[in-house]
Amino acid sequence: MSLEEPTPDDGAVETLPTGADEIAELLGDLVIDTETHVNAPGFVIRPDTVQETLRRLRDEAGFDHLSCVTAEEREDRYESIYHLTSFDDRQREVSVIVPTTKDDPVSESAAPVFRTADWHEREAYDLVGIDYDDHPDLRRILLPETWQGHPLSQNYDQDRPQIVTLDEWENPLAEDHREDEGDTMYINIGPHHPATHGVLHVKTVLDGEQVADVDPDIGYLHRCEEQMCQTKTYRHQIMPYPDRWDYASSGLLNEWAYARAAEDLNDIEVPEYAQIIRTMGSELCRIASHMLAVGTFALDVYGDFTAIFMYAMRDREKTQNILEDLTGQRMMFNYFRLGGVVWDLPEPRDEFFETVRDFLDDLPQALEEYHDLITGNEILQSRTIDTGVLPPEVAKSYGATGPVARGSGIDYDLRRDDPYGYYDELEWDVITEDGCDNFSRLLVRLREVEESAKIIEQCADLLEDWPEDEREIQANVPRTLKPDDDTEIYRAVEAAKGELGIYIRGDGTDKPGRFKIRSPCFSNLQTLPEMSTGEYIPDMVASLGSLDIVLGEVDR
């Protein structure tokens, strides 16, 4: 594990605590027990010291990225696990485990330390039933307010009838505003609105044309993905589900998230040849996904029927054709297997490589066209530059990742910082833009397409020259996988929208005991109020578009 760069004026080389012993020393009495997760050391703390522990880890050990919060109910206790890592060095990881008793599942909230914990803890409360003390706004997030019971808790009665009432929404700011000074207007943007990119409901309070308050209301597309994965076997049955998280063409990237976590959990080595195929397929998915993001963003800013949307769909179609040749499917690929991929490149191989190369040859010209049409357009610039500003510190606190973080100048990309697949063997760059605004996020996506094209080209070269008798597409994986009881792992990959993490706890059977999905869109969407409060409605819509959320992944 690499260490922080020493600051020159320090004299002595100062290193941040990274090993389990060093962190234990830093936390001192706060630690009541230790655990070992496959990915990181785990420290058990008392439920009333969460803020102190996390603050110390953040400020003194540089763990500034609360990647995920996993909650679950065990036989004898409730547990919240805070997966911490660092934006500067992704391979430094630590898990903070907070057990609470069954009778009184109250734990201190981490929201004052990491703002991203707000939504994550709300989800934990909603699905598992842990109460968070000191939480700014502890209410249900995925399920309706009137829901009875917590579906992922052990005594949940799923046959119990539920009544979901339709309340008339109240203006949450009505009390704050003096009537004679000016009125605010509450307006529901969504769940059916042209600009919400799916079933998202944004509770908005307007002051004239300006946004006074925004509260994204999610959960309309909640399909119990985590729970479904918990009822399926590791070997084959879980793999089709990731395609349905971020269904807007990043299927292979999602599959890789599950594959990576499950392979590391079960000590499976993926053959090099299969890694290259995975890398190539994933980058094709990334291009498709970014094309859709650029196209729909243009739609949000230009209005309907813009030419750019159709052009972007056309270029996305090309990658989908290649992916169809490779996987047999256009969107729901189900192409990865634990230990490799399901089949080799399509025959005749020459023809396939020709298709890929044709696509790559045309791409620079297509991108040139996008830059002419979009980024070079002065009206678009005046619409997007300095709107939806997300400063880097705020982005980090909210756990924003992917193009959203990189558009705020945060140099963070799991493909490079926590290498997997074949990425560390290839020549490519991580793109960052310092503008922190809607325009930067757009630029990052367009430029990342170029980088993905570089990766695909190198992969195609490697695959073409690969000796015929060494084309091993799958490792030898047992028919049934049964990780030991209480082995826990949190692994993430760089999906199109950012850090897509999977937490799995093995319980000794062939099915996961707990399966948790850390969705990048979920964390990114949380920044919307930060970006759009005080701006005009059109800018709020543009900011939402620039976040590039897919509700299937937000709600899971």
Add this chain to the structure above:
Amino acid sequence: MVTPLQSQVLLPERIAGLLGLSGTIGQIVGGLLGAFIIANLLLVQTAVAGPWAKRKITAAFTDRIAVNRVGPFGLVVIVADAVRLLSKELVIPEGVDRPAYDLGPLLVPFSALLGFAVIPMGNGIHLADPETGLVFAFAASSIASLGLVMMGYGSNNKYSLLGGLRAIASNIAYEIPLVVTAASVVVFTGTLQMSEIVAQQTQPLLSIAGVTIPQWFAIVNPFAFVLFVVANLAEVGRNPFDVPEAPTEIVAGFQTEYSSVYFVLIYLGEFIHIFLGGAIAATLFLGGPAGPFLPGFVWFTIKIWAFYLFTQWARSAIPRVRIDQFLDIGWKGMLVLSFANLALTAIIVGVIA
């Protein structure tokens, strides 16, 4: 005196003459029939423009094919769409403010049709030619704003309200530059009468190698023409100035709560407004129905369709400006430029003439 391009006999008189009627009855019958003919000419063009040409043009800009299944070039889709739209359920939301809710969609197309009463379309298709023709055209088309407010306010929907407010803001901000720019043409012509404005543009500006270039005001004062076309885009609410509708922001603005026949009326009204905008631009700046070889009415149709094509082109290619930028452009840009144009024109005309 130059010979007028079109016959001075207006459409109602000619119809009365053909029917052998005279006096008051002749005026009434001729006027009604003339209005009927002109309205139908426009409605036919709108029918082609709305369900068919709009799709074809947008498809051409976005590399698609669009309607081509029913009839030659997919033209019969116009009938299919008309039947489909009219046969849909007319949903009247709870708590709407009737009759404002019902009158709004009627005002929009009829105000635009009213404006066409004074437009000389060539070949004697000209319903009325009052001395205040130009003012009448602007006044009639402005009535539409009233309809937009009625729809926005009466719909009992916050998106409609926002759209209605935006429509008013845009009308005020862009109507003034539009009218002031038109006034700079009036400074040249010295009259508001449409036939006279058209007639003056037939005079030769200069001759190059035997080709006579007429004194179209778009050639005489291209700056005013550009200003007028831009203000006109805002007036008819097309990109980049389609903020009153802004589908991705406020759903559909003032027309959010309208379905079926009311929707058709609004839709019709918008297209007739585009054509009226094109017609006023053509009359003021492009010599009205004037043009070589082809009959006047054909030239007039080509000119208003050219403006229509322009609005569709803008819709496919230009981003929408934000509401505050939109008002800035109107009040700080267009207004200043249009007054500068008016003052300069007045000075030039005063010095030369």
